[in-house]
Amino acid sequence: MAQIVCENLSLGYGGKTIVENLSFSVEAGMYLCIVGENGAGKSTLMKALLGLRPPLSGRVVFGDGLEKRDIGYLSQQTDVQKDFPASVREIVRSGFQGRMGFRPFYRREEKERAEKNMERMGIAALAGRCYRDLSGGQQQRVLLARALCATEKLLLLDEPVSGLDPAVTADMYRIIGEMHRSGVTIVMITHDVREALPAATHILRLGRRLFFGTRDGYWCAMKRAREDKEARSAWKS
């Protein structure tokens, strides 16, 4: 059984359908990249997976020991966060919130795990610093460390490198790759196909030319589409 199975999803908002009849599944250990043009429904799909916005029809089923709250999430930055007075440590620890029920304080092992996750993301030295004083790349690492506190099973990343400079971007992909190798399932929305795809195991393409399959399969399909197009234009001329 896969960790997430999507059956015949239709997605949209404001009375408009963007994605129709989408079916795919996420297995443990996958590194799935979701690509597609702007407005193809990538973020809407992610919200449906997280249960933030229900799909218009179809369903999302969790399995393989995965529950809804086992999904860690790296969102795009919100306006609220840009000038938020909070230390790195406060934010990373808040990843545990979902599993705490009504318990008001963090346990010692939770605090220790938070410190470990900060070390893993290379931000241990920043623990006492204010979030809004950090660079974009550092902020993303803080949010990743928080997501790791929430779960070690599956991470959903929504454009984790948008707005980062090339060196930091490469670093970010290295960290995500390391997490994948340590057993975390990765589902990532990305724009930046050339940098992101080599590490992926599977691709989901939304919008025109819907595709779901392995990365190699995707490259073949893209190549074929390109050749078709060339052949067609050659034929016309």
Next chain:
Amino acid sequence: MEVLIEKLAAYMQFPFVRYALVVGVLIALCSSLLGVTLVLKRFSFIGDGLSHVAFGALAVATVLQAANKMAVVLPLTLLAAVLLLRTGKDTKIKGDAAVAMISVTSLAFGYLLMNVFSTSPNVSGDVCSTLFGSTSILTLTKQEVQFSVLLSAAVLLLFGFFYQKIFAITFDEDFARAVGTNAGGYNLMLAVVIAVIIVLAMNLVGSLLISAFVIFPALSAMRLFRTFLAVTVCAAGLSVICALAGILASILAGTPVGATVVAADAAVFLLCSAAGRMRGGA
């Protein structure tokens, strides 16, 4: 200086002055704690909107000649709080516009009711004291004080108990929701608590000045500190100090209580801004 202290000591003999201090400090404490969350969630105007609703509700209670005005004002304000916090997502009218709309409507409606169905010889005096609080904090009964103490204690307990949750949904509601925190439930709790504080604070500062209680301490603290805990503690401290200083000053100088406290809050904000800037770009 000695004259002043003697004068204060003389005033302290009166129970109504002690009541005013106790209630003032408690309200300042509660509203500043919630203020941090409201300011950060971009809901600063909710306090203002709700206080106008409370004004309208008070007018209704006055016209109905309700024995216990709180019994009318509190539920109506609670309802408005729940409705207002629900806006912002999935609604046609955006958050700020909804707040503005509701607040002016209830203000106009309340004033209209008070004028048309007036039972008092001095309508503009009544309206003025509801809007600006004038001296009503000095006429609190023992029961009202007990009620305020009880409600403030409840607010403080809730805030302490759910502090970490409040932080999580303030910083990133989507993430909190995604990992299984019942963000909707906590938002509802916040709305209820805010409404309770507003209704309590109306006695002290009147409905026009309440948002100052909610936003100033949080904004001042954010100039000085950079972690959520420090900002929360500092906001609470500043708010209590301003309330104490303002109430004492108003007693000594014979100025309106609410306006004096708000003036103190504004002065502290200016000081904190200057201090923050000197320390380097807050």
